[in-house]
Amino acid sequence: MDRLTRQLSFVQEADRLKGVLRRTQLTDPPRRENSAEHSWHVAVMALALADHAPAGTSIDTVVAMLVLHDLVEADAGDLSVHAPAAAQERQHAAERAAADRLYALLPDDQGAELRRLWDEFEERATPEARFARALDRLQPILQDVQAGGRAWREQGVTADQVLAKVTLIEDGSPSLGRFARRLVEQAVADGILAAAPDDRC
Amino acid sequence: MDRLTRQLSFVQEADRLKGVLRRTQLTDPPRRENSAEHSWHVAVMALALADHAPAGTSIDTVVAMLVLHDLVEADAGDLSVHAPAAAQERQHAAERAAADRLYALLPDDQGAELRRLWDEFEERATPEARFARALDRLQPILQDVQAGGRAWREQGVTADQVLAKVTLIEDGSPSLGRFARRLVEQAVADGILAAAPDDRC
Numbered sequence: 001m002d003r004l005t006r007q008l009s010f011v012q013e014a015d016r017l018k019g020v021l022r023r024t025q026l027t028d029p030p031r032r033e034n035s036a037e038h039s040w041h042v043a044v045m046a047l048a049l050a051d052h053a054p055a056g057t058s059i060d061t062v063v064a065m066l067v068l069h070d071l072v073e074a075d076a077g078d079l080s081v082h083a084p085a086a087a088q089e090r091q092h093a094a095e096r097a098a099a100d101r102l103y104a105l106l107p108d109d110q111g112a113e114l115r116r117l118w119d120e121f122e123e124r125a126t127p128e129a130r131f132a133r134a135l136d137r138l139q140p141i142l143q144d145v146q147a148g149g150r151a152w153r154e155q156g157v158t159a160d161q162v163l164a165k166v167t168l169i170e171d172g173s174p175s176l177g178r179f180a181r182r183l184v185e186q187a188v189a190d191g192i193l194a195a196a197p198d199d200r201c
Numbered sequence: 202m203d204r205l206t207r208q209l210s211f212v213q214e215a216d217r218l219k220g221v222l223r224r225t226q227l228t229d230p231p232r233r234e235n236s237a238e239h240s241w242h243v244a245v246m247a248l249a250l251a252d253h254a255p256a257g258t259s260i261d262t263v264v265a266m267l268v269l270h271d272l273v274e275a276d277a278g279d280l281s282v283h284a285p286a287a288a289q290e291r292q293h294a295a296e297r298a299a300a301d302r303l304y305a306l307l308p309d310d311q312g313a314e315l316r317r318l319w320d321e322f323e324e325r326a327t328p329e330a331r332f333a334r335a336l337d338r339l340q341p342i343l344q345d346v347q348a349g350g351r352a353w354r355e356q357g358v359t360a361d362q363v364l365a366k367v368t369l370i371e372d373g374s375p376s377l378g379r380f381a382r383r384l385v386e387q388a389v390a391d392g393i394l395a396a397a398p399d400d401r402c
Contacts, residue, residue, distance in 0.1 A: 004380060007249045011343065014245045018238045019230050029220050037219045040241035043268045044215045047315060048208045048307065060261035063268065067244045106249065114248060142212065179205060 003107045010105045016074040023080045023155060024140045025147040035070045035078055038139065042066045045135045052173045053131040061128040062135075065121045068114060069136060072098035081137070081165055082157050124171075134172025137165050138180055145183060149192030158194045159184055204308045211306045217275040224281045224356060225341045226348040236271045236279055239340065243267045246336045253374045254332040262329040263336075266322045269315060270337060273299035282338070282366055283358050325372075335373025338366050339381055346384060350393030359395045360385055 020035040046062045053059065070078075075098035079091040103115035120129050141162065144151050152162070162184050170177025187193035221236040247263045254260065271279075276299035280292040304316035321330050342363065345352050353363070363385050371378025388394035 003252065004250075004376070008343070010249045011242075011246050012347070014242060014249075015227070015344070015347070016229070018227055018234070018242075026216070026219055028217070033219070034238070036241045037235070037237040040237045040244070040268065041212075041215060041219075043241070043244065044272075045212050047265060047268065048211045048215075048311070049205075051204065051311075060265070063264055064248060064261070067241065067248065067264065067268075071245075110249070110252075142209070143216070146213070146216070175205070 006105055006107050007110070010102065013074055013102055013105060014071060017071065020070075020073045020078050022078045022140070023151050024143045025150045025154075026143070027147050030147075033143065035073045039067060039070050042069075042132075042135045042139050045139060046132070049135065049173075049176065052176045054127050054173070057127045057131055061117070062132045065117050065128060065132045066135065068118055069121050069132065071102060072096075072118070074098065075101060080155060081140075082155055082161050127172075130172035132172070134169040134176055137168050138176055141165075141180055141183060145187055145192070149187060152187075152193050156197075158196055159188050160196060162187075162193065207306055207308050208311070211303065214275055214303055214306060215272060218272065221271075221274045221279050223279045223341075224352050225344045226351045226355075227344070228348050231348075234344065236274045240268060240271050243270075243333075243336045243340050246340060247333070250336065250374075250377065253377045255328050255374070258328045258332055262318070263333045266318050266329060266333045267336065269319055270322050270333065272303060273297075273319070275299065276302060281356060282341075283356055283362050328373075331373035333373070335370040335377055338369050339377055342366075342381055342384060346388055346393070350388060353388075353394050357398075359397055360389050361397060363388075363394065 017036040017039065018034055021032040022035060022038055024033040024038065025031070026033050043063050043066045046059055046066055050059045053062065072095040076091060076094035079087060083091070099115060099118055103111040103118070105111070106114065120126055121132055124130050124133055163181065166177060166180045166184060169180045184193065188195050218237040218240070219235055222233040223236060223239055225234040225239065226232070227234050244264050244267045247260055247267055251260045254263065273296040277292060277295035280288060284292070300316060300319055304312040304319070306312070307315065321327055322333055325331050325334055364382065367378060367381045367385060370381045385394065389396050
């Protein structure tokens with residue numbers, strides 16, 4: 001196969017992400033968000049919130065990483081960040097298998113380059129990956145607040161669980177981490193997020 | 202308002218693009234594509250088809266441009282590329298007004314920088330803008346072929362109209378332009394795109 005044919009098969013597989021539904025609820029129209037829309041929204045966030053990344057972070061790399069970060073869900077589907085540890089482990093294995101298949105569709109040199117970007121995102125060892133992961137965690141919290149906590153209620157998620165995910169935001173961006181913490185506290189104060197399991201809204 | 206508040210208002214407005222429906226049909230699930238998904242898909246294409254850009258083109262700039270290129274549709278909505286000239290002119294005016302409002306939500310320095318990127322895309326004066334526009338035109342053709350020509354039939358679009366749009370692809374990427382021309386010819390041969398108005402499928 002020539003390069004273009006391989007590249008187009010990758011582009012065509014990407015299309016399937018539009019049918020992968022996340023737990024996050026949109027408000028207008030009121031429906032579940034899909035992984036393609038989510039990926040786009042976090043890329044917009046990287047551009048809009050760039051000055052919350054540590055000095056020297058390449059925002060270009062962050063944007064490319066976020067455009068690609070959920071592509072594996074075309075095969076592996078989406079799993080809530082609040083799912084149990086065993087399910088998360090199975091999901092990680094499925095995502096690695098998906099990455100093996102999907103990036104191999106591209107011409108070898110290009111597949112290796114874009115796969116490295118996904119591995120970098122997963123490993124969280126660079127400022128770019130940590131900032132990208134922070135945005136990936138912040139976006140659903142913003143959406144959940146905007147939707148009045150509907151996705152949280154549907155999953156029975158409480159503030160301690162959401163705050164446990166905020167540490168990843170703090171790790172990538174101290175200022176966005178502080179903001180996310182305040183946002184969660186406000187959600188509890190507003191009664192749209194239960195403080196603890198025995199206090200569900 | 203502090204910088205973060207202004208940045209977050211921009212991020213929140215972006216969310217509305219998920220509700221802006223394009224004429225393009227998806228196959229699985231079979232429904233109209235929205236502008237957020239489309240924006241993400243063309244950003245993936247920029248990464249996957251990078252070697253079809255003229256030498257020296259900054260793909261980072263192309264990706265950022267494509268992430269932002271349809272944001273104005275949050276206010277202005279989407280218009281088919283095959284709509285009459287007068288409607289296109291009204292749409293351009295609405296999009297400029299939308300850009301004035303949306304980019305002004307951001308802190309001034311940042312709003313000016315991202316607005317420049319959108320203006321660059323619109324003006325098509327740089328290799329980055331021409332390649333981005335080429336991908337923006339190629340993506341719906343790929344989707345329309347994949348969906349068996351449904352969006353073309355619904356709009357009564359014929360091959361001459363689609364080929365008129367292929368010139369913009371050729372302008373941004375000669376190799377993708379040649380490919381798009383072959384794709385359109387094949388669509389006519391396969392009977393999913395009418396050759397002329399008196400030969401509608």
